[in-house]
Amino acid sequence: MSGVGEGQDPVAAFRVEAADLLDGTEQALLDLTHDLGSRELIDTVFRGMHTLKGSGAMFGFDALAAFTHHCETAFDRVRKGLAPATQELVAVTLSAMDHMRALVEVQGQASGAGLAAAGIAAAGEAILAQLHAAIGDTAAPPPATTRDAATGNSDGGDAGEAQGGWRIAFRLPADAMANGTNPLILLDELRDLGEAEVVAQTGAIPPLDVLEAQECHLGWEVTLRGPATREAIEDVFIFVMDDMDLRLEPLTAAAPLAPPLPAAAQTPAETPAQTPADRPAQTPAQTLAETGPARAARATGESVRVPAERLDVLMDRVGELVIVQSRLAQLASGGINGPAGELALRSISEEVERLASELRDTTMVLRMVPIATLFGRFRRLVHDLARETGKVIELVTDGESTEIDKTVSERLADPIVHLIRNSCDHGLEPPEERVAAGKPAGGRLRLAAEQAGGEVLITIADDGRGIDRERVRAKAEANGLIQPGQVLADGELLQLIFQPGFSTAAQVTNLSGRGVGMDVVKRTIEALRGTIDVTSQPGRGSVMTLRIPLTLAIIEGLLVRVGEGKYVIPLAAVEECIELSLEDDIRSRGRSMIQLREQLVPFLRLRELFDTGTRPDAFQKIVVIATGGERVGLVVDQIIGSHQTVIKSMSCLHRGIPSFSGATILGDGGVALILDVVQLVALGQQQEERLRAAG
Amino acid sequence: MLVPLGESATIRNAETICESLLAAFDEHGDVELDASAVVEADLSLIQLVAAARVHAARTGRRFALCAPANAALEALLRRGGFLTAPSPADRAFWLGEEQGR
Numbered sequence: 001m002s003g004v005g006e007g008q009d010p011v012a013a014f015r016v017e018a019a020d021l022l023d024g025t026e027q028a029l030l031d032l033t034h035d036l037g038s039r040e041l042i043d044t045v046f047r048g049m050h051t052l053k054g055s056g057a058m059f060g061f062d063a064l065a066a067f068t069h070h071c072e073t074a075f076d077r078v079r080k081g082l083a084p085a086t087q088e089l090v091a092v093t094l095s096a097m098d099h100m101r102a103l104v105e106v107q108g109q110a111s112g113a114g115l116a117a118a119g120i121a122a123a124g125e126a127i128l129a130q131l132h133a134a135i136g137d138t139a140a141p142p143p144a145t146t147r148d149a150a151t152g153n154s155d156g157g158d159a160g161e162a163q164g165g166w167r168i169a170f171r172l173p174a175d176a177m178a179n180g181t182n183p184l185i186l187l188d189e190l191r192d193l194g195e196a197e198v199v200a201q202t203g204a205i206p207p208l209d210v211l212e213a214q215e216c217h218l219g220w221e222v223t224l225r226g227p228a229t230r231e232a233i234e235d236v237f238i239f240v241m242d243d244m245d246l247r248l249e250p251l252t253a254a255a256p257l258a259p260p261l262p263a264a265a266q267t268p269a270e271t272p273a274q275t276p277a278d279r280p281a282q283t284p285a286q287t288l289a290e291t292g293p294a295r296a297a298r299a300t301g302e303s304v305r306v307p308a309e310r311l312d313v314l315m316d317r318v319g320e321l322v323i324v325q326s327r328l329a330q331l332a333s334g335g336i337n338g339p340a341g342e343l344a345l346r347s348i349s350e351e352v353e354r355l356a357s358e359l360r361d362t363t364m365v366l367r368m369v370p371i372a373t374l375f376g377r378f379r380r381l382v383h384d385l386a387r388e389t390g391k392v393i394e395l396v397t398d399g400e401s402t403e404i405d406k407t408v409s410e411r412l413a414d415p416i417v418h419l420i421r422n423s424c425d426h427g428l429e430p431p432e433e434r435v436a437a438g439k440p441a442g443g444r445l446r447l448a449a450e451q452a453g454g455e456v457l458i459t460i461a462d463d464g465r466g467i468d469r470e471r472v473r474a475k476a477e478a479n480g481l482i483q484p485g486q487v488l489a490d491g492e493l494l495q496l497i498f499q500p501g502f503s504t505a506a507q508v509t510n511l512s513g514r515g516v517g518m519d520v521v522k523r524t525i526e527a528l529r530g531t532i533d534v535t536s537q538p539g540r541g542s543v544m545t546l547r548i549p550l551t552l553a554i555i556e557g558l559l560v561r562v563g564e565g566k567y568v569i570p571l572a573a574v575e576e577c578i579e580l581s582l583e584d585d586i587r588s589r590g591r592s593m594i595q596l597r598e599q600l601v602p603f604l605r606l607r608e609l610f611d612t613g614t615r616p617d618a619f620q621k622i623v624v625i626a627t628g629g630e631r632v633g634l635v636v637d638q639i640i641g642s643h644q645t646v647i648k649s650m651s652c653l654h655r656g657i658p659s660f661s662g663a664t665i666l667g668d669g670g671v672a673l674i675l676d677v678v679q680l681v682a683l684g685q686q687q688e689e690r691l692r693a694a695g
Numbered sequence: 696m697l698v699p700l701g702e703s704a705t706i707r708n709a710e711t712i713c714e715s716l717l718a719a720f721d722e723h724g725d726v727e728l729d730a731s732a733v734v735e736a737d738l739s740l741i742q743l744v745a746a747a748r749v750h751a752a753r754t755g756r757r758f759a760l761c762a763p764a765n766a767a768l769e770a771l772l773r774r775g776g777f778l779t780a781p782s783p784a785d786r787a788f789w790l791g792e793e794q795g796r
Contacts, residue, residue: 010707177706183738184774198776205742208717208750213709218742220776 014059016303018104021052023376026097029090030379036085045093046075050238052100058182063121064103070128071096074135076235083135091387092130094380099124165194165225165251166233171204171218173243178214181240187220189236194226223251304406306366314366317359324351360554360646367407368550371449371456372400374409378420382445385424392431392442393424399449404456408528408548412458415521419460419544420445422518427464427542437539439463455530456550461543467536472496494534498522526627527678529555529572557645557664559672560623561638563612566672568645568664569634573625573677580620580635592687594622594633602688603633604680609659625677632684634675647674659683696723697761702734709739716747725757730764736771748788763791 025048032041049072057065071093077083102120168190172183190196201219205211224233230248237246328348336345375397386393404412428434428443435441446461469490476482476496496502500519525532529549536542549555557568580603584594593600603622607614614637622633647662649655661676696719704712719726728744730736744760751758764772772778772789786792 177737177739184771187774187776197779199779200741200776202742202745202777205745205749207753208713208720208743208746211713211743211746213713213739213743214706216738216742217746218738218775222776 010059014055014061015104017055018052018061018064018100021048021055022097022101022104024048025052026094026380027376029093029097030383032085033087033090033383036087036090039079042075042079042085046072046079047238049075054182054185054239055180056104057185057188058180061104063124064100067096067103067124067128068100070131071100074131077135086134089131089134092127092134094383096127096131099127165223166228166230167249167251168220168222168224168233169245169247170220170222170237171201171245172216172240174212174215174217176240176244177216183216183218183220186236187222190222190224190233193228193232193236194224196225197223219245225251304367304369310362310366314359314362317355317362321352321355321359324348324355328352364554367405368403369406369409370400371402371404371409371458372397374404374413374416375400375447375449377413378416378447381417381420382424385421389424390430391424391428393428394442394444396444396446397448398446402449402451402456403550404449404548405550408550411524411528412546412548415524415546416447416458416460418518418521420447423460423462423464423542423544427462427466429465433465437465451550452547456548458546458548459543460546461541463541466538466540467494467497467534467542469493469538475502491533494536497534498532523627523678529570555645555647555674557643557674558623559640559643559666560621560634560636561640562606562610562636563614565610565612566640566666566670567606567636568643568672568674569623569625570674570677571642573627575624575626575631577639578622578624578633580622582618585616585620585635591691593691596624596631596633599631601631601633602684602691603635604684604687605635607635607637609683625681627678627681630681630685632681634680643672645672645674696725697727697729699729700733700740702732704730704733704736704740706737706739709743712740713743713746716743720747720750720754720756720758726751727759727761729761730768731762733765734767736768738771738775740768741772741775741777760788760791764789 025045028041028044028048032038032045035041049068053065053068053072056062056068074083074089074093078085078089083089099120103124106120172181172186177183187196187198190198199221201221204219205217211217233248234241234246237244327344331341331344331348334341336342379395382393382395385391423445424443428445429437429439431441434443444463446459448459448461450457472493473482473488476493476499477484477486479499479502481496481499481502482488498518498521502518522532525546525548531547533545533547534542535545556571558571558574560567560569578594578596580594588594588603592603592605594603595601601624607616617637620635620637621639622635623639624631624633626632643664643666645664648664649662650657650660654660658679659676660673661679662674664672664674666672698715698719700712716726716728726747728747730740733740747758750756769778769790777785778789781789
């Protein structure tokens with residue numbers, strides 16, 4: 001019995017679910033800032049909180065559930081018209097969302113005492129105090145009282161209230177438990193509403209041999225005493241209401257017992273005749289789909305949602321592959337006899353080639369996610385930045401359906417955050433300065449994505465003051481990056497902002513840091529084999545353009561040989577290849593520098609770095625690679641040629657080895673390691689610095 | 696035959712438990728369920744056990760717990776409303792109490 005569920009970590013699955021819920025609710029909150037009266041948005045926020053609370057309690061995230069309960073109650077009051085939706089409420093709820101994220105993260109890493117020690121509990125209490133102040137509920141009443149107070153004034157009609165209480169009979173949809181609804185939580189919520197007597201109904205449970213173990217055949221009768229309204233009770237079942245049986249009767253002293261509900265499934269008397277085969281065909285399949293693979297995928301830390309039709313295409317290709325494989329097996333067992341056999345083999349070979357190519361394309365598409373998921377995160381960032389800086393900032397997004405590799409999307413988040421922070425902090429002016437310059441008081445930040453061939457273009461544009469070229473020049477001269485008065489093209493001058501340690505902010509704020517960052521942004525983008533360009537017009541704003549390859553799975557590489565091993569250098573980083581003559585090799589011993597168009601470029605002898613133990617070839621080559629404006633030469637024995645490289649990640653044993661970013665399998669079955677350009681360039685620069693220091 | 700449960704008996708492994716119980720009924724007739732190690736359980740287990748009781752009654756087999764419900768199971772039964780107004784048979788089955796007259 002221990003086999004089931006192994007490898008599925010429900011806590012990890014909940015974390016993924018909670019992150020989605022929090023993101024969705026946060027988007028609704030951000031929308032609410034523009035439309036405080038929107039009933040739909042208020043309901044969305046309430047439902048998000050309600051689900052998070054319920055799921056959190058189900059998975060043992062009690063601190064999260066308890067905290068979220070207060071936010072849910074606050075929005076319950078808002079949707080019932082007992083408290084207004086205000087900017088203050090949205091702001092404090094956004095802080096509460098951050099706190100919930102922290103609670104999701106911390107749960108399981110520390111005990112309750114640890115939480116308190118970490119100050120998280122105290123932070124939560126401070127937020128709750130603000131929350132209650134924001135809805136004019138300074139007493140912070142306990143859950144049941146809150147709900148009663150909230151419901152006491154709701155509709156006021158006879159149908160909505162029963163002073164004595166209610167007799168509640170309910171039966172959940174058959175798939176409720178499989179879909180994650182925990183009936184125990186619903187019962188607890190009913191108990192929150194008043195004094196409740198809960199009696200389970202087991203009469204509809206079929207015999208074991210016809211039971212679908214994940215279906216729910218249980219029913220309950222609850223006698224609830226107290227002033228709870230019908231609406232408050234119905235709210236408990238808000239997410240299963242459509243498919244469930246629920247009967248509510250006001251409780252009076254003489255009220256007879258509510259007649260039992262008809263069983264949602266078959267009664268025991270009917271069950272022997274019904275076999276599993278008689279059941280609706282979709283039920284087991286649905287259950288499997290919703291609880292098996294789907295949950296397993298969510299349980300892993302790295303998960304990706306794939307539209308079902310893409311999986312269908314993949315299955316079609318796999319089906320074809322299986323057919324071809326059986327043709328091949330048939331041919332192999334019968335022997336390849338004569339021209340007919342050879343023809344059949346060639347046909348199979350062509351078929352496999354076609355399928356391999358289609359499978360590669362299909363599988364690649366599985367990893368693609370819309371960039372909207374990435375852009376969504378930045379709405380909150382811009383909202384917070386606007387509050388911090390006191391500026392009015394409008395975020396406009398475009399091309400959100402553009403798709404990009406999931407890994408690329410994740411690795412782009414930090415650089416884009418930095419670029420947005422820079423735009424908001426340095427680029428956009430305060431309202432009074434904008435008005436004085438004849439601009440609208442509100443600044444505009446545009447985030448756009450579009451696909452162009454094998455690349456995605458992401459632009460971050462602001463309509464701020466633009467980059468101050470004089471200040472860039474002064475700073476670069478002061479830092480010794482350029483000579484005083486050195487003539488530079490405009491593009492070259494702007495590229496200086498990507499130099500390490502460069503910052504033009506006269507006033508350092510906590511937004512844009514201390515001048516570290518833009519060089520890191522550039523390096524991160526280049527590690528993704530992308531590029532970053534900047535254009536800027538004084539007084540009209542700046543545009544940062546990132547060009548990112550669609551996927552990291554396949555690259556164009558330069559295949560080289562060092563000793564007896566073959567290696568791939570990403571072609572995008574290769575600037576040129578030159579010959580290292582024997583004389584130059586001997587002359588540069590101990591110095592390892594070559595003169596390249598009046599510039600000294602350090603180089604690394606890969607043969608020595610990799611300790612191949614072989615003698616150098618007579619005609620070695622230097623492959624000059626560059627990243628971030630820094631160059632280094634790599635001495636190789638032979639350049640074999642360009643190579644379409646399918647990147648395989650290194651095993652966990654080899655993953656930490658610097659100098660290699662992955663591996664690929666060559667046509668002859670051999671393995672070639674892929675060189676990590678960023679690491680090697682850094683290594684070359686370090687070597688140069690050591691040599692300089694040594695004089 | 697004794698069918699032991701592990702620490703966890705929830706909807707995630709309900710199908711496996713169901714299959715084990717059915718196999719035990721088919722092969723050995725009478726079945727005892729050892730739920731003493733259960734730490735984490737949900738209503739799917741209670742439902743499975745109830746279904747096994749129905750199955751045993753219909754097929755003339757014996758089905759019982761080898762020991763009264765442990766603390767985790769009893770808490771679950773109470774929270775789910777199974778012990779609010781239990782029949783004597785339910786009390787006897789879950790709590791090992793002798794059936795009243």
